[in-house]
Amino acid sequence: MKQTWPIVKLGEVLHHRKVFITIEDEQMYMRPxxxxxxxxxxxxxxxxxxxxxxxxxxVCRVSDFLVAEIDAKMGGFGIVPIALDKAIVSSHYFLFESNQEHLIPDFLGYYCKTKVFRDQVAAKGTTNYAAIRAGDVLEYVMPLPPIEEQQRIIARIGTVRQQLQDAVKLRSTIEVQLQSLFLSLHSNSGTTCKLGxxxxxxxxxxxxxxxxxxxxxxxxxxxGGLFPKAPVFGTETTYKTFNRLYEDAIVLSQVKGWEGAIAVCPxxxxxxxxxxxxxTFRCKPNIASPRxxxxVVRSQWFWKYLQEATRGVGARRERVRPEKFxxxxxHMPSFSKxxxxxxxxxGLETVRQLRTEVFPCIEALLPSLLQKEMSQAQITGV
Known part of the structure; x- marks a missing residue:
């Protein structure tokens, strides 16, 4: 039989704390x-x-619900972690304390990630004013299970989070091993030549x-590879031309190529x-395989060549010019090799796909899990 959870306004379980301190010049402060x-x-x-x-x-306190006045509608809120206890924020942030007899801060921390909660914050009122007020936060609503149920849900999500973190570590291990395998195979044969x-x-x-x-x-x-971006209209750029990509093009960022900003176009x-x-560069037929x-270009050992092809540090580093590239x-094996x-x-590409397809969705799974937990209960009105 499903349980019934009431819907409450945050003002019933949160208290807006608005206490200011005077900053002392000789003290050090954390800012979140x-x-x-x-x-x-x-x-x-x-x-x-x-x-x-x-x-x-x-002054922030551990487990406070911290909300950014300007960025709240873009999801600028969360629970203050223990590492940021006593951090300071300006008056453009709101701090709320939970009544922990009724609401566990971690439960609110998970719930505020859900689409249902974020839609409340992003919703437009009668004006187009971008910022929110502390009173707006206290009017938002959420389901309020009993404390024991909140603890169960927190424990359940904590277990899943740990499993996902273990999977992320495994992903990193797999990627290191794949690159080591490639480097071993690459180094066992071939001769030195110019990239050109x-x-x-x-x-x-x-x-x-x-x-x-x-x-x-x-x-x-x-x-990290290539990724699509929003279109640019011709009236929005001062460039006279763009380079159109083609399959298997080697795309090199002249500005950031030295730090591995290079990839092959799918x-x-x-x-x-x-x-x-x-x-953009193309492979010479029967000499270099695009695959x-x-x-090669996504391997760390290759990036040092790009670094050596430029001089300078930080913003003053030279661009990676085609002639230097x-x-x-x-060192390169023959085409047949x-x-x-x-x-x-x-044969190992399926394993690598975990990195590019599965793991970017990890954080999205957690609010979805909480939403699923919520849907298992009947909910009454305020």
Whole structure:
């Protein structure tokens, strides 16, 4: 038989604490960062009081419900972790204490990640004012199971979270082992040659038209691969041309290539566009395999060649120019050996897909699990 859980306003189980302290110049203070999309709260920085201009600040306490006035509608809220106990926030944040006889803070922390709760916060009122008020928070509603039921749900989600964290560690181990296997196979045969002997600069330049839109692609650093971005209209850019991607193009970020912002274009992103700051190269037929080069460019040992092809530090580091990129000396197996290694790696590709398809959804599973737990109970009105 289903239980019945009442719906309550947060004002029935939360108390808005609005107490300010005076910042002392000689003291050090922690400041939190409230991540968007209900992704939690983490340390932003440590600062001395002398660096803080506004001398009246609020003090966070562990298990407070912290809400950002401006960013709340984008999911800027969460429970203060123990590591940020006594962190300070300005008056642009709201702090709420739970009545823990009726509401466990961790339960609220999970529930505020659900779509049902976030939709309440994002909902527009009678005006288009972006910020929210403390009184708005106290009007939001949520199901309130008995304390014992809250504890059961928290324990259940905690178990799943631990299992997922173990899976993430396994993912990292698998990726390291796959790269070690590739490097071992790569190093066992071949000769040293110029990268320009294997690939060549090939760009499909498209002149930008003011009336057209151009779906964009970005390149993540550290071997993170390509990802689609919002389209750019011709009137929104000062570039005269974009480079149109094609299947198996090696896409190099001139700005961030030195930190592994390089990848091979899959068929799904063919026909999309990158700015002229991204250069595209193609494999020479029967000399370099696109699938093999995909393994090369996402390997950490290759990124050191990109670093050596540029000079400088941080924002002053040189761009990775095509001529320097193609001049890299690289150990490379023959084309037939590349194909054999690719065949070996193809048998392990299903394992690697866990990284790109399954694990990015991990955090989304937790609020979904809570939503499922909620749906198992009948809910009454306020």
């Amino acid at each position: 960062k409230v991540k968007l999309h209900a992704q939690g709260i983490e340390l932003r920085d440590h600062v001395s009081g002398s660096e803080i201009k506004t001398k009246k600040q609020q 002997d294997l690939i060549e600069l090939y760009e499909d330049k498209v002149r930008i038209q003011p009336t057209e839109s151009y779906p964009q692609v970005g390149v993540r650093g550290f071997g 068929r799904a992103l063919s026909g999309m566009y990158v700015s002229p700051e991204y250069r 093999y080069m995909q393994e 193609l001049a890299i000396d690289l 590349q194909e054999k290694i690719v065949a070996t790696l193809n």
